Amino acid sequence: MMRFLSCTILVLGLTACANRLRTDATLYERLGGESAMAEIAAATVDTLAASPDGRRTMDRVNLPRLKKKIAQQFCALTAGPCRYTGDDMKLAHAGLKISEREFNAIVEILRDVLNRRGVAEREKNELLQLLAPMQRDIVAAGHGMQGARPCCA
Numbered sequence: 713m714m715r716f717l718s719c720t721i722l723v724l725g726l727t728a729c730a731n732r733l734r735t736d737a738t739l740y741e742r743l744g745g746e747s748a749m750a751e752i753a754a755a756t757v758d759t760l761a762a763s764p765d766g767r768r769t770m771d772r773v774n775l776p777r778l779k780k781k782i783a784q785q786f787c788a789l790t791a792g793p794c795r796y797t798g799d800d801m802k803l804a805h806a807g808l809k810i811s812e813r814e815f816n817a818i819v820e821i822l823r824d825v826l827n828r829r830g831v832a833e834r835e836k837n838e839l840l841q842l843l844a845p846m847q848r849d850i851v852a853a854g855h856g857m858q859g860a861r862p863c864c865a
């Protein structure tokens with residue numbers, strides 16, 4: 713009887729432990745790991761490059777390299793096993809004069825890509841929330857609210 717009870721307690725303990733590990737999984741793991749990062753980045757860049765809001769800036773860009781950099785950046789941001797080695801967002805987008813509309817376009821494209829992959833609402837929001845603060849470095853001053861001055865000089 714004692715042995716049965718000990719075994720039951722052990723099994724319950726292990727189950728609780730496994731459940732805990734599951735909820736503690738990083739966003740990187742919950743999104744699907746390395747292959748998911750590469751696919752999400754590739755689909756987002758391809759769609760943006762072919763869209764009216766992306767054509768202007770993506771025209772002469774090395775798209776395979778950009779996809780790799782974005783996949784690496786997403787991996788690092790979501791606590792995956794990567795180090796982002798690209799330029800910071802301010803430097804990478806300097807001179808591109810990216811508008812708030814163009815920024816919103818990439819967010820919408822990414823949202824669609826995640827929806828098509830069946831990514832749950834929680835993971836989708838976590839990823840989008842990690843990207844949102846980048847807007848201030850990506851959108852050029854003078855475009856939209858980010859660069860707006862209170863009033864007239």
Ligand code: HEM
Pocket residue numbers: 765766769770773774778781782785797798799800804805808810814815816818843844846850
């Ligand atoms: C959350 C939004 C965005 C993220 C996370 C992001 C991320 C990145 C990353 C990681 C790079 C590579 C940096 C490097 O070369 O080392 C990059 C470059 C670039 N991004 Fe973005 N970006 C965003 C929004 C946008 C938008 C809205 C546009 C234009 C519509 C854009 C256009 C570009 C272009 C053209 C480059 C390549 C610059 C070059 O190679 O000369 N990005 N971006």
